[in-house]
Amino acid sequence: MVLSPMRNLLVTSALPYANGPIHLGHLVEYLQTDIWVRYQKLRGNRCIYLCADDTHGTAISLRAQNEGRSEEELIAEMSESHQKDFADFGIEFDHYGSTNSEASREICHEIWAALREADMVVEEEVEQLYDVEKGMFLADRFVRGTCPKCNSPDQPGDNCDSCGATYSPVELIDPVSTLSGTRPEIRSAKHLFVQIEQLHGFLEEWTQSGTLPAESANYLKNFFLAEPLKDWDVSRPAPYFGFEISDSPGNYWYVWFDAPIGYIGTTKEWCDQHGEQLADWWKNEKTEIHHFIGKDIQYFHTLFWPAMLKTAGYSLPTKVHIHGFLTVDGDKMSKSRGTFIRAAKYLEHLNPSYLRYYYATKLSAKVEDLDLNLEEFVARVNSDLVGKVVNLASRTAKFVASPGLSETYPTNDEGLFEKFAQQGDAIAEAYEVGNFGKAMRLIIELADAANPYVESNAPWELRKDPEKTQQLQDVCTVALNLFRTLCVYLSPVLPDLAAKCGELLGDPITSWDQSKKPLSGTPVAKFKHMMQRVDAKRIETMIEESAAENEAAAAATTPALSFDDSGEFLSENPIADEIAFDDFAKVDLRVARVVEAHEVPEARKLIRLILSLGGDERRQVFAGIKAAYQPEDLVGELVVMVANLAPRKMKFGVSEGMIVAAGPGGKDIFVLNPDEGAIPGHRVM
RNA sequence: GGCAGGAUAGCUCAGGGGUAGAGCAGAGGACUCAUAAGCCUUUGGUCGGCGGUUCAAAUCCGCCUCCUGCUACCA
Numbered sequence: 225m226v227l228s229p230m231r232n233l234l235v236t237s238a239l240p241y242a243n244g245p246i247h248l249g250h251l252v253e254y255l256q257t258d259i260w261v262r263y264q265k266l267r268g269n270r271c272i273y274l275c276a277d278d279t280h281g282t283a284i285s286l287r288a289q290n291e292g293r294s295e296e297e298l299i300a301e302m303s304e305s306h307q308k309d310f311a312d313f314g315i316e317f318d319h320y321g322s323t324n325s326e327a328s329r330e331i332c333h334e335i336w337a338a339l340r341e342a343d344m345v346v347e348e349e350v351e352q353l354y355d356v357e358k359g360m361f362l363a364d365r366f367v368r369g370t371c372p373k374c375n376s377p378d379q380p381g382d383n384c385d386s387c388g389a390t391y392s393p394v395e396l397i398d399p400v401s402t403l404s405g406t407r408p409e410i411r412s413a414k415h416l417f418v419q420i421e422q423l424h425g426f427l428e429e430w431t432q433s434g435t436l437p438a439e440s441a442n443y444l445k446n447f448f449l450a451e452p453l454k455d456w457d458v459s460r461p462a463p464y465f466g467f468e469i470s471d472s473p474g475n476y477w478y479v480w481f482d483a484p485i486g487y488i489g490t491t492k493e494w495c496d497q498h499g500e501q502l503a504d505w506w507k508n509e510k511t512e513i514h515h516f517i518g519k520d521i522q523y524f525h526t527l528f529w530p531a532m533l534k535t536a537g538y539s540l541p542t543k544v545h546i547h548g549f550l551t552v553d554g555d556k557m558s559k560s561r562g563t564f565i566r567a568a569k570y571l572e573h574l575n576p577s578y579l580r581y582y583y584a585t586k587l588s589a590k591v592e593d594l595d596l597n598l599e600e601f602v603a604r605v606n607s608d609l610v611g612k613v614v615n616l617a618s619r620t621a622k623f624v625a626s627p628g629l630s631e632t633y634p635t636n637d638e639g640l641f642e643k644f645a646q647q648g649d650a651i652a653e654a655y656e657v658g659n660f661g662k663a664m665r666l667i668i669e670l671a672d673a674a675n676p677y678v679e680s681n682a683p684w685e686l687r688k689d690p691e692k693t694q695q696l697q698d699v700c701t702v703a704l705n706l707f708r709t710l711c712v713y714l715s716p717v718l719p720d721l722a723a724k725c726g727e728l729l730g731d732p733i734t735s736w737d738q739s740k741k742p743l744s745g746t747p748v749a750k751f752k753h754m755m756q757r758v759d760a761k762r763i764e765t766m767i768e769e770s771a772a773e774n775e776a777a778a779a780a781t782t783p784a785l786s787f788d789d790s791g792e793f794l795s796e797n798p799i800a801d802e803i804a805f806d807d808f809a810k811v812d813l814r815v816a817r818v819v820e821a822h823e824v825p826e827a828r829k830l831i832r833l834i835l836s837l838g839g840d841e842r843r844q845v846f847a848g849i850k851a852a853y854q855p856e857d858l859v860g861e862l863v864v865m866v867a868n869l870a871p872r873k874m875k876f877g878v879s880e881g882m883i884v885a886a887g888p889g890g891k892d893i894f895v896l897n898p899d900e901g902a903i904p905g906h907r908v909m
Numbered sequence: 910g911g912c913a914g915g916a917u918a919g920c921u922c923a924g925g926g927g928u929a930g931a932g933c934a935g936a937g938g939a940c941u942c943a944u945a946a947g948c949c950u951u952u953g954g955u956c957g958g959c960g961g962u963u964c965a966a967a968u969c970c971g972c973c974u975c976c977u978g979c980u981a982c983c984a
Binding site for chain 1: 911912913914915920921922933934940941942943944946947948949977978980981982983984
């Protein structure tokens with residue numbers, strides 16, 4: 225790639241939602257972006273990095289309500305906490321704003337006016353469930369109820385976990401608001417829709433024009449652009465925490481309408497603070513706009529967002545960089561396992577540089593998930609950074625502390641400096657396209673070449689011979705220059721290390737081109753440790769603490785879920801001897817439906833049941849449940865029967881199996897019913 | 910169900926028609942400047958399976974298996 229002399233770059237990360245703290249998953253994106261931005265700045269490009277808190281929507285209101293304070297208080301605190309976490313990880317924004325700002329409000333109105341003018345806005349009545357007690361409409365995720373297709377109870381508002389049916393929450397049988405526990409009613413309200421289908425052709429072209437990773441372009445092509453695009457519902461009726469729509473009082477912009485606009489609003493704030501013109505950044509062909517986002521929010525950024533920009537006459541994103549999700553040791557982050565780790569928690573135990581480097585080794589330009597393998601994390605950081613890179617300085621710097629670097633750079637460095645300098649282009653290219661993993665591999669490859677040089681030139685031997693002081697100084701000058709070049713290359717990832725290298729050699733690292741010219745004749749400071757090795761025990765502690773915190777938090781929010789079951793029955797009836805699976809499998813348990821149930825007048829404990837196993841298969845079973853059940857209550861019920869039990873002649877007839885029930889006996893007998901969805905004949909295993 | 914991506918050494922991954930690679934882990938050795946770091950040597954793989962194209966396939970094509978993700982008020 226040809227890098228023009230000086231580019232103008234506007235870079236954003238997705239706006240974190242003001243509903244919770246930053247965790248290691250978020251950091252993939254902010255570190256990725258920060259590294260890219262630092263790289264661009266190091267190259268001498270004009271680059272501003274902007275971000276903001278995403279503050280609107282129902283979830284914010286609910287949380288504020290639960291905490292008994294205003295939305296404004298909540299988002300102010302969140303913003304502060306987010307910014308602290310970012311700063312502590314070395315993520316340097318040029319400006320950090322909020323979607324709840326005057327600047328953002330202005331741009332929302334402006335873009336809205338443009339959509340109106342383009343005749344892209346339509347009104348439609350939408351039926352939604354309304355929680356009378358809370359006084360608000362309920363998003364799908366706040367409703368549960370019985371599936372209209374299969375009658376499974378307690379299903380989510382948009383689809384059934386049991387039969388997989390999708391539906392609208394208004395179709396639910398017996399809907400319940402998860403917010404108040406009351407039954408919501410169906411109400412109709414006016415919503416405003418944007419007809420992005422009008423820009424179908426434009427979006428098709430734009431999404432396929434190389435602005436997106438190939439995976440994403442294909443995805444959009446197949447899933448969205450193959451058919452007419454649906455109108456986008458961009459309004460929510462009051463009460464809603466957000467901006468009221470000027471020409472539609474009582475309606476507010478949906479959080480996903482104003483979130484991306486926050487990019488522009490934040491730019492405007494930055495411009496106002498720095499005497500810059502917004503148009504130079506957002507209405508200027510020469511400015512590149514780069515968004516970094518996760519794959520979960522692709523379609524907001526690649527369909528709605530460009531449609532809005534296009535309509536309002538703003539520049540379109542030059543590139544949308546899309547990353548995957550973080551897993552920890554191969555699994556999704558888990559609160560109970562303690563792998564859901566807050567940024568602040570990490571920092572209590574570990575150095576941010578470790579994570580910056582580790583993520584860098586794992587990031588590529590592809591849309592793929594990134595695994596934080598904790599064992600590898602320790603190995604990589606300790607081996608690569610401490611063992612190879614920093615080691616170069618720590619094993620040589622002290623030999624030249626008094627004379628400093630040689631007056632001129634030695635000619636006999638085995639071509640190493642030149643080799644290091646030449647690799648710079650390949651490393652730069654890898655940074656530029658977002659393939660940080662490759663950049664790190666190339667850099668560590670160089671470090672691997674540098675250590676044998678020190679080894680074979682053995683400065684610790686040269687030191688013993690007063691005749692060889694010049695040679696000693698030269699060897700160390702070479703090693704330290706190689707170290708410095710590595711620090712230049714690593715500085716987007718490890719600004720701290722670069723700063724320490726600058727202090728050691730008395731020459732701050734500020735430009736990529738410092739990798740091209742060796743340093744000579746300068747003093748060398750007393751060597752101080754630049755990076756501690758990762759202590760694996762701290763990781764363990766961090767995980768344990770995270771798990772404990774999450775457990776405590778979960779317990780606090782779900783007090784209803786505390787159980788206090790007596791162990792009495794179990795102690796009186798100890799568990800039987802262990803059996804092999806095969807022994808259990810001999811028992812053929814089946815779901816059966818009670819099709820008839822009859823009194824047996826002469827029997828003290830028995831009821832005569834006719835069970836159906838589906839089709840024409842019928843069994844007569846005498847069940848000892850007379851004290852606990854009325855026959856008429858059993859007809860139609862599903863039960864579990866032992867289907868292959870040898871028939872038994874009884875006084876009142878032949879019993880062809882038995883049904884299973886729990887309890888101590890007498891009146892306390894509880895027949896087992898399968899959960900919803902089971903049908904007669906199903907085997908029970 | 911549909912779609913996308915993936916499967917290469919014990920682990921994490923690179924490579925991508927011409928003798929299978931790196932780091933870490935493992936084994937052996939020499940050294941002792943350095944944060945028990947570093948250096949040298951070395952074990953280890955039918956590149957998920959089956960077919961096809963080709964002089965040649967880990968690589969290209971087809972089918973299959975398994976994982977992961979996504980799946981709009983949609984299929």
